[in-house]
Amino acid sequence: MMEPNTTAIDWQELINIAWEKRRPLWQNSHIDCFRVFHGYEEGSRGTVIEKFNDAAVIDYKTDIREDLPQLREALLHIFPFKNIIAKGHQSLGLSLKERTHILHGNDTLATCNEYGLKFTVKLDIPHNPGLYLDARDARNWITGNSSNRRVLNLFAFTGSLGLSSAYGKAAEVIHLDRSKELLPRIQENYRINNIKFETRNFLRGDIYKHLPRAIKAGKKFDGIILDPPPKVYQSPHAKHKTNGQDFPALIKYCTQLLNPGGWVLGMLHRFDFSCDDFEDQVTDASGGLLLPQSRLTSGIDFPESMPDKKLRVSIFVAHSDPGP
Ligand SMILES: C[S@@+](CC[C@H](N)C(=O)[O-])C[C@H]1O[C@@H](n2cnc3c(N)ncnc32)[C@H](O)[C@@H]1O
Structure with a gap:
């Protein structure tokens, strides 16, 4: 070489x-x-x-x-x-x-x-070391908007977003990720912050298996954090062909799990979608229930001349009265 x-x-x-x-x-x-x-x-x-x-x-x-x-x-x-x-x-x-x-x-x-x-x-692992720095403002928003809420952190990774909910006095936070190695890392992050946790709230498993079960069991949340990777792998538990971040299918699940007044924080990682497209897609998939409320992005440490190259975060709120 x-x-x-x-x-x-x-x-x-x-x-x-x-x-x-x-x-x-x-x-x-x-x-x-x-x-x-x-x-x-x-x-x-x-x-x-x-x-x-x-x-x-x-x-x-x-x-x-x-x-x-x-x-x-x-x-x-x-x-x-x-x-x-x-x-x-x-x-x-x-x-x-x-x-x-x-x-x-x-x-x-x-x-x-x-x-x-x-x-x-x-520091030495091949991919992200454990904290996505572009999500700083999203974590801060979550801390300020979780008090007394039951929050579901999907695609949890090392749990930083759900931990922000717990820090913001959430009533309960459930983390879900399919990777076994991540659960001890979520636990460690709670431990070093002296935040109490129940290990049963850290779930290892496939989202496409767990969400239909949670819906069937009548589980409800007041906040859902939805941060799928840019390309969600096809899951043997998904009945449809997963596509990109697969928001339409995931939002259909979230809609059924959300209490009125609950929020969904969605993170868009794809450059082939504008923020407006993303928000329309979510509102449509929710049958008009989820309406965009605010947007967040990455900080000054992620300078981009094209705004659509930055991380785009949209917060949606479930209205009790869905549109026509
Ligand atoms: C981009 S990371 C999420 C980052 C995280 N939200 C944060 O801010 O720290 C994507 C995570 O999704 C998980 N994942 C991917 N596909 C999944 C699936 N079908 N079910 C459950 N977890 C999945 C991966 O194991 C990985 O930890």
């Missing part, structure tokens, strides 16, 4: 500019995790760098392995990071060992803080 050459990028300059733009974030004492560098718009396509407290994770899709020592120095120049890890994307065709580099420090775990909540992250 050919060795990569260094790129002509002046990393120190790019990192300094990006860091200065994020001044409101690093000056905010309630946050110590944010995206430090969003290369798509800030000078190096395919490279993103995220800060989780005193750890930095560099993700690269373009081969910048030869630049990593320079990038490490640039990062240490702006912040006294204790750990810096670089991870190459699998599309580079390199083995996991070839594309993972511990550039500084020895720890592979970190705990970061956001608006009063702590989250654990695993």
